[in-house]
Amino acid sequence: MTPVSTSLAVVLTFAVLAAVAAILLRDVLNAIIAFTAFSFGIAVSWILLAAPDVALTEAAVGAGITTVLFLVTIAKTVRPGGERLFERIAWRSVAIVAVLVGALLTTIRSLPAVGSSEAPVATSRITEYYLQNAYPETGVENVVTAVLAAYRGFDTLGEATVVIAAGLAVLLVLRQEAYV
Amino acid sequence: MSQTDPNRTYVESTIIMTTVRVVVPFVFTFGVFVMFHGAESAGGGFQGGVIVASAVLLLAFAFGIEPTRAWLEGPLAQIAIASGGGTFALIGLGALVSGGAFLEYPAYGFGTDGVKYGIELVELGIGAVVSGVLVSLFFSLSQGDFQSVGSGGANSNSNGDGDAAGGERA
16 A cells, blocks of 8 residues: 555544544534534545645635534524434344445445546546646646636636525525625 | 623733734735636635635734724725626627627737636636635624623634724624
C-alpha cells in the first residue's frame, strides 16, 4: 500500500467509527460532536484524494457551520432521562441497512482504482478539453473555479438561487419578523 | 460547569473572549481571501462565504448572541443576500446586453482579464449570499422561545450555545 492509501484507510476508519458513534450515542450533544468528527474525517480524506475545493467545503460546512446550527437548535430540546450512554439497537433496521450496504458493496469491484490513469474521468475528452482550454480561455488558474463560474456559470447561478430561496423559506418559517 | 439558570446558556469567559478577539480578524480575512482567491487556488464563493459567516458566529459565541445581533443592527444580512444574488444575475444580464449569451463573459470585450474579473465578481456575489443566509439562519435559530420548553430539562451545557436573553419574539 502507498502512504496515501494507508492514511486514507486510517482516516476512513476513523470517519466510519465516528458515524457509528453519532448513530449510537443517546445524548444529542454527544451525537453532534461525533458527527462533527465524521465530517472532519471526510474532509481529510478529500485532501488525501487531492480534492482541496471539496475538502474546504466539507470542513467549513460539515464540520463548522452545521455543528453550530445543530448546537443552537438542541439548546431548545430536552435531554433524555436515564443514564444510558447508547441507544438501544433496532436489529430489524440493522438488517435492512446491512442488506443495502451489502448490495452497494458488490458494485465496488467495478469502480476504477483510486488515482488510476484508466479511470473514465481521466480519459474523458471533456476533462481533456477543460484542462487544455480553461486557462487560455478564462485566465483562471483553478480549473474547478473556471468550470463552476464560467463554463457551468448558469448552473452555479441556479445553486445561488437555491441557497437564497432555501434561506428565505427557512427564515420565513422561523418567523423572524424582519423577513415576513 | 456554571449552570445557575437553566434558561441562560451564555457563560461569559475571559479566555474565550480574548481568543475570539484575536482570531476573528484572521478568520474574516481568510474568508475574504478564499472568496477572492478561488480563481488561483482552492476555494471560492461558497467556502469563503461560510468562513466569513463563521467569524460572526465566533463573535456570537464569545460575546453572547443578543449583543452580537444588536451589534449587527440593521438589514446587513438581507442586503448581503440581495446584492450578492443581484450581482451574479446582473453580470449575466450585462453580457446579454453587450451582445453575447447570458453569462458569456467574453462578450464584455476585455479578453481573458474580463472573464477572470467577471468570475471574481460572481464569486464575491456567491460569498455574500452564503454568508448572509448563514448568519441570519443562525440568529433566527437561536432566537427560539426557551421559556416555553420548560425549565430544568433544557439541554443547556456549557458550550455557550444560545443566549436566552432575547426578549422580542414573533
